[in-house]
Amino acid sequence: MSGAAKSRWFAGAAAATLALLLIALYWALIGAPTEATMGTIQRIFYYHVPAAFSAWVAFGLNAAASAWYLARRSPKADALAVAGAEVGLAFLSVNLISGPIWAHPVWGVWWVWDARLTLTLAMWVMYASYLILRQLTPPGSLQPRLAAALSMFFAADIPIDYMAIRWWRTQHPAPVLFGGPDSGLAPRMLVALLWSLAAFLALAGLLMWMRYRQALAQDELTRRRQQQLLAQEA
Amino acid sequence: MPSWRIAAAVAARDLRIEARTREALLAMGFYAVLVMVIFSFAFAGDASLTGLAGGGLLWVALLFAALVALDRSFSREAAESSWTGLLISPAPRVAVLAGKFASSFVLLLGLEALLVPLFAVLFNAPRSANWGGIAVTVLLGSWALAANGTYFAAMSAHARQRGLLLPLLLLPVSIPAVLAMVEATQAYLAGGGMANYWLRILAGYNVIFTALGAMLADAVLEAE
Amino acid sequence: MLSATCFLRCSRLSRFFGDFAALRQVELACPAGTLTALWGANGAGKSTLLRILAGGLRPSEGEAWIGDAAAGTAAARRQTGLLWHASLLQPALTVAENLRFYARLYGLSAAAAERALAEVGGELLGARRVGELSQGMRQKAALARCLVHAPKLLLLDEPFASLDSASVGELQATLARLREGGTTILASSHQAEPLRALADAELTLERGRLSAGAASHA
Secondary structure, rough: HHHHHHHHHHHHHHHHHHHHHHHHHHHHHHHOEEEOOHHHHHHHHHHHHHHHHHHHHHHHHHHHHHHHHHHHOHHHHHHHHHHHHHHHHHHHHHHHHHHHHHHHHOOOOOOOOEEEEEHHHHHHOOOOOOOHHHHHOOOOOOHHHHHHHHHHHHHHHHHHHHHHHHHHHHHOOOOOOOOEEEEEOOOHHHHHHHHHHHHHHHHHHHHHHHHHHHHHHHHHHHHHHHHHHOOOOO | OOOHHHHHHHHHHHHHHHHOOHHHHHHHHHHHHHHHHHHHHHHOOHHHHHHHHHHHHHHHHHHHHHHHHHHHHHHHHHHHHHHHHHOOOOOOOHHHHHHHHHHHHHHHHHHHHHHHHHHHHEEEEOOOOOOOHHHHHHHHHHHHHHHHHHHHHHHHHOOOOHHHHHHHHHHHHHEEEEEHHEEEHHHHOOOOOOHHHHHHHHHHHHHHHHHHHHHOOOHOOOOO | OOOOOOOEEEEEEEEEEEEEEEEEEEEEEEEOOEEEEEEOOOOHHHHHHHHHHHHHOOOEEEEEEEEEEEEEHHHHHOOOOEEEEOOOOOOOOOOHHHHHHHHHHHOOOOHHHHHHHHHOOOHHHHOOOOOOHOOHHEEEEEHHHHOOOOOOOOEOOOOOOOHHHHHHHHHHHHHHHHHHHOOEEEEOOOOOOOOOHHOOOOEEEEEEEOOOOOOOOO
C-alpha cells in the first residue's frame, strides 16, 4: 500500500473512530437512562467496562505478537508487541482509575480485594514491568527478545492467577457489596454499552496502529542511519 | 557430556564459591531476620495474630532472602568477567540456567532450615501446626521462587539497574505462587484446612514455569 | 573473496552499538596454523571483533566462519579459545578448581584441565587461589583456561599487556609452539614488539575498518 493510500485509510479510520466516540458519548450521558440506585455516577460504567475489554484485546495481541517474534524474529512482530503492551496498559489504567471513582460514592470504599480487582491490579503491574524492562535494556536484538520471553511468562501466568485468586476469594469471601457494575442492564443501557465498546475498540485499534507504524519507522530510521555510517569513508 | 553434568558443575562451582565467601548467606540471613524483627513490632507478641498472618510474615522474610540469593547468583559472574567465559562456551544454555537454579535453590533451603524454626520460636507458632505440611510448602515455594527468579535474574543481568529490575519482574509473575505459599502455610499453621488445594496449585505452577523457563532459556542467555 | 582453505574467515562483518559503528564491513581470511597480529588504537574495534569471533557478541551484519561452523554456533565455540584482558576465572576458587570447571563446561574430563596447566608451565599454580595471584600468573592461568579444550582457533586480546620480560618470552614460546601444532591465532595489541616478532601477517583496524595495506598472508 502506498504512503498516500495509507494516509487516506488512516484519516478515514480516525474519522470513524471520532464518530463512534461521539455517538458513545451521547448514549452514555444522555441516551442511557439514569440508573435507579446509583444515580448519575453509574454512567462511568460505559467507560470502565470497555476500557478493560480493550486492554485485554491489546494484551492478547501482545502475547500473540511475542510468540510470533520468538518464532520468526520479525521486526513487525516486535512493533505489534510493544504497541499492544503500551495501549493495553493505558486502557487498563483507565479501568483501574475509573473503578474507584465509581466505587467510592456507591460502596463507600475506594477498593476491595475481590477476585476481579486483584487480578486487574496484578496484570497492571505485570505489563508495567514489561515496559520498564524494555526501557532499561539496550536496543538491538536483545530488547525485543527479552520482552517477548517475558510476555510468554505473562501468558502462562494470567490463567493460573485467575484460578488462584478466585479460589482465594471463595476461601475468604469479600464483604457482599450489591449493585456491582454488571447488575441489571436495561435495553437502552445495553445499547449505550455496545456503542462504547465499539468506540473504545476502534480507539485502541487506532492507537495501536499509530504506535506500530511509529515503531517500524524507528527501526527503519536506525537501519538507514547504520547504512549511512557504513558508507562513510572515515 | 550430558547437560545435567554441566548443570551440576555450575551448581557445584557456585556453592563452592559461596562456601568460601559466605557473602550471599550472610546477607540473606540478615534480611530475613530483620524482616521478622520489624514484624514483631507489629504483632507485639500477640499469638492470635500469628494465626492470622504468620504465613504472610514467613514468606515476606523468605522473599527478601530469595532476592538476595538470586541477585548474587549472577552478580558473582561479574568477577573477572567470568560470565563471558560461560557465554562463549558450547554448553547448552538450559544447562547453565539449571545449574544456577540449583545453587540458588540449595542456598534457600539451607537458609530456611534455620529460619523456619526461628520463626516458630519467635512467633509462638501453635502446637497444632502441621510442620510436615509446612516443610513441603517451603520446598515447593522455594522451587517456584528459585526457578522464575533465576530466569528473571538472567534477564535483568543485561539491563541497567539490575537490582531494581529483578523484583519488578519476579514478583508480579509470582503472585499466584506466593498466594498459594502463604495460604498453605497459614492453613498448616492452623493444623490443616484447604492446604492441599494450594499445594496442588503450587506444584502445577512449578511444572509449568520450570518447563517454560527451560524452553525459553536460549532467549535470555544468548549473546547480545 | 573468501579463500575456502582459510580456517578463519569474515565477510562484511559489521557491528553497531546504537549509533556507534564499532566494526564496518570487516573482511578477514586467516589460514590454519598462522598467527595474525591485529593492530589498532583504543576503540578501533579489536575487542569487538574478537568477541564476535568467540561467539560472545552477535554481528549486526555479515558473517564469520571458523572452519566449517558459523561463529556463535556450538560447533564453532568448541574450537575457539579466548584470552581476554580479564581472566574469566573465579577469584575465590583455586586455579585447578577453575580449570576443572571449564573442562566440565566443555564436556571434558579433569585430565584435560591438568594437561592445559602443564602446557603453559603452570603446574605450581594449581592449588593457588586466583584472587591471590599476580597479574602475570593470572594471565598464565587464563591461558591455561583457553587451552583446556584444545581449540583450533585462539583469540587473544592484548596478551602482552602488563607482563614482565620473562613472562613475555614464555608467552611467545607458548604461542609459537601452539602455532607449530596447527593452531590458528589472532592476537590484538596496541604495543608492537613482542607480537610483531611472531606474526605471519598483520592487520590494522582503524575506527572499525580494516585500513588499506592490511593483510596478506605469504
